[in-house]
Amino acid sequence: MKVIAVEGGRPLRGELTVQSAKNSVLPILAACVLCGDVCVIENCPRLEDVEASAAILRHLGCRVRRVGEDLEVDSSGLCRWDIPDDLMRRMRSSVIFLGAVLARCGRAELSYPGGCELGPRPIDLHLSALRTLGARIDECGGMMRCRSGGLRGAEIVLSLPSVGATENAMLAACGAAGVTVISNAAREPEITDLQAFLRKMGVNVRGAGTSTVIVEGCRNFHGCRHRCIGDRIAAATYLSAVAATGGDVTLKGVDYRHLSTVTTALSQAGCRISSAAGHIRLQSGGQLRGICPVHTSPHPGFPTDAQAVVMAALLRSSGTTVFVENMFQNRYRHVAELQRMGANIRLEGRVAVLCGVPRLCGATVRCTDLRGGAALVLAGLQADGITQVEEIHHIKRGYSDLTGDLARLGAEIREIDR
Ligand code: UD1
Helix, strand or coil, X not given: CEEEEEECCCCEEEEEECCECHHHHHHHHHHHHHCCCEEEEECCXXXXXXXXXXXXXXXXXXXXXXXXXEEEEECCCCCCCEECHHHHCCCHHHHHHHHHHHXXXXXXXXXXXXXXXXXXXXXXXXHHHHHHCCCEEEEECCXXXXXXXXXXXXXXXXXXXXXXXXXXXXXXXXXXXXEEEEECCCCCHHHHHHHHHHHHCCCEEECECECEEEEECCCCCCCCEEECCECXXXXXXXXXXXXXXXXXXXXXXXXXXXXXXXXXXXXHCCCEEEEECCEEEEEECCCCECCCCEEECCCCCECHHHHHHHHHHCCCCECEEEEECCCCCCCCHHHHHHHHCCCEEEEECCEEEXXXXXXXXXXXXXXXXXXXXXXXXXXXXXXXXXXXXXXXXXXXXXXXXHHHHHHHCCCEEEEEEC
């Protein structure tokens, strides 16, 4: 079994280029299905979730190959519209293929996406958006059988600004006749990135980044090259790591405007942060203080994906910080593992009350999910002695080289076989 072993107590220093955003790359890989041509995703991170997307694309008949750091997808040979259960279960984002396959093939057959460690993650909004565009969807025995019978542009009103439902609706709308207006759309930067990619493929789409996205159905898709935005959650992870250990790190390749809620929180905790186009520098003395309550919410609010890592940064802070998790029911599973290391966190439903402790002690802990796993590594970086983090396949879903990146910044950390 591979585990991450980390010895705490080293400050982090240096420069790091942040990987491309997982949450941009995944819907964009699904969007490649639309065009029947070659698309190149430049600097595509090597992640388990990218591998899972590539496996789905290959199953559908696309050719997918790595060319250095780029990923090339040729969807000209696409010949299937079904996705088998084992591929659907590998990741939650597999459901984004639904809109794209339906738009390209006029039908799609797939099972429900992977069960999720964050609690129930329904896809009712995805299905209702596609039905509004005219899709007929039969749900039976864990399968969804969808036929378009010719999708038609329509007005879709999402009852929640769901990221995935917005993306699915955008992708399906590309294959619909006429104009689709998506209201109460999610405003995450990754939606804007998907729009940028679709435009390069020839789609007339606008409004991403606001609550209204307008898509004109497209007949003439063409291949394109695209470099996704930097990963704001990976960046939040590295910033939280330096905040906790102390040190001075500059991150490159990420837009500081995508991170403003996280940098505001870390500044409040006592870090010095400066940013310019494509750079964020964080300096920390390693002794932080508690901050105002952190409420997770849809963008531009505080990202739920950064909750665990910012919590980890504050474990040894002076004072108290309250977290309120509004996005997912079960997003505090890392807390029990952090408690094994001496963290003082009290949970009550969606509220977590963290009281800083003077020291943490190294322990053997287990990743419960992707960001929760990263939080355990961050706790290990500041704990006395050695921490071993198990079940690191969760971390590999979303970080291309968390261990290597932290080691290059000066951490005593490596992956070992145990
Ligand atoms: C995306 C991100 C994930 C992030 C989440 C919230 C990707 C690949 N993943 O996930 O990292 O944590 O946004 O920022 O981009 N909901 C419904 N019905 C639906 C869809 C969603 O009730 O049909 C609810 C969810 O249960 C959740 C909330 O809406 O409570 C937000 O979920 P959503 O924005 O859809 O998250 P994802 O797209 O799954």
